[in-house]
Amino acid sequence: MSAAQGHAREIGGADAAERIAEIHIADLHAYYGESHALHGIDMTVHRGELVTLLGRNGAGRSTTLRAIVGLIGRRTGSIRLKGEEVIARPPHAIAHLGVGYCPEERGIFASLSVEENLMLPPVVAGGGMAVAEIYEMFPNLAERRRSPGTRLSGGEQQMLAMARILRTGADVLLLDEITEGLAPVIVEKLAEVLGVLKARGYTIVLVEQNFRFAAAMADRHFIMDHGHVAEVVEAAELEAKAHVFEEYLSV
């Protein structure tokens, strides 16, 4: 583990007031054309934390991630990444602050081979995983490196979508429903990968339907509803605030 990552863990354990905010969102509004999807989101994620965005379908979780990486054309408010205001920056500039994005639809490119997909995202910072290490983590991808990206199974595509952002050196990972529709063994594998990443000091925002998957690792949960953050639940408050999950997540 590099010195920087060790440092990140140390900071992760420090007092909240002294911690460095990797993501600091204030009064974020986002629009799809005329439709107003986010109504003033406030959210802070510190370095080395793993947080989840939970909520019903259409609550605005994916939109929040898209707004952070700059994929929502019209957004207002403030998004600070590692201290830099990015609300007016184009997506390619935001990525170079060290942000890796794994979209809900996975976004594997059909006209690229598995290996081309893996090598596609430009390196945005030092300290990314070596290709050999990634293939060790996801042996299936190594076997199928020459196949077209979309020839992979759903689980393999999801691993590819994760793997390609680990190569870039991004240390803020925005992961949108990575376990959706996947077999339990693959979900387990992804949980194991997330555990490794958290231990290495990555900052992770996880959009999840699968609450059990997320609860074990998360430091904090943001419960979203109708484009707002309805509640923030710390890991320690899970028991005490069980009613919140009942209220906002049960269908």
Added chain:
Amino acid sequence: MLTDLLGFPPQVLFGQLLLGLINGAFYAVLSLGLAVIFGLLNIVNFAHGALYMLGAFTAWGLAQFLGLNYWVALFAAPVIVGAFGMGLERFLLRRLAGVDHLYGLLLTFGLALVIEGVFIKLFGASGQPYPTPAALTGGINLGFMFLPWYRGWVVVASLIACGATWYIFERTKLGAYLRAGTENPKLLQAFGVNVPLLTTLAYGYGVGLAAFAGVLAAPITQVSPLMGSNLIIVVFAVVVIGGMGSIMGAVVTGLAMGLIEGLTKVFWPEASATVIFLVMAIVLVLRPAGLFGRVA
């Protein structure tokens, strides 16, 4: 021999096949440029014929005013016209990103009319001669036909341009960006690739290919303001047949349509001007996305 049986001397058959191959080479290079542009800009570039003409005029101007020869023009004209194209993309076409295809079509069609109008005003509608480069005058008698060196060179140069484009697209990192940008430009940009810049470069490259074809055509067709508008209609039919957005499809369809046109000239001359449109109609009925097009 089959050709003798049918009553055609081989010179006629091979002569027309060569002509067909040359036309096909132009179709291939031009439709390739259109495919590259369509991939990233989602615009059917109706200015393509005018930019092809600009390539020929640039070669002519370089010779006329700067005394630069064909070989210099073959590299310089695509760069100059490509740079002009990048300016068009940056300051005009980019504003149409995200609106209906129709606007891009109208804008590029209007640009073609303006560019051609300006050149008719400046140089008249009739052509300016452009000499065949000295090294490629004359030809060789192959026994069954006479092959002018320059015509052979046009085919070879076009195939090199197509092969180089294929290599860039399929075998390089830049090509992976271009393919990914064609599929999902937003995600590619979210990964940190400067997609607006990539788009400008792709337009410049497609336009450069058109200008390259224009320089190749200059010694054959003369250099005239409307040289592109005559050709481009057929090229659009080729693009419809091949399907938008496939590199190999553009090249293969271009060459094949040239050859079909040539053969039709031998066997049924009256139909040679319409055969490509007939093929287009059939393809549109049977495979609306084109022979190589991906069905969306």
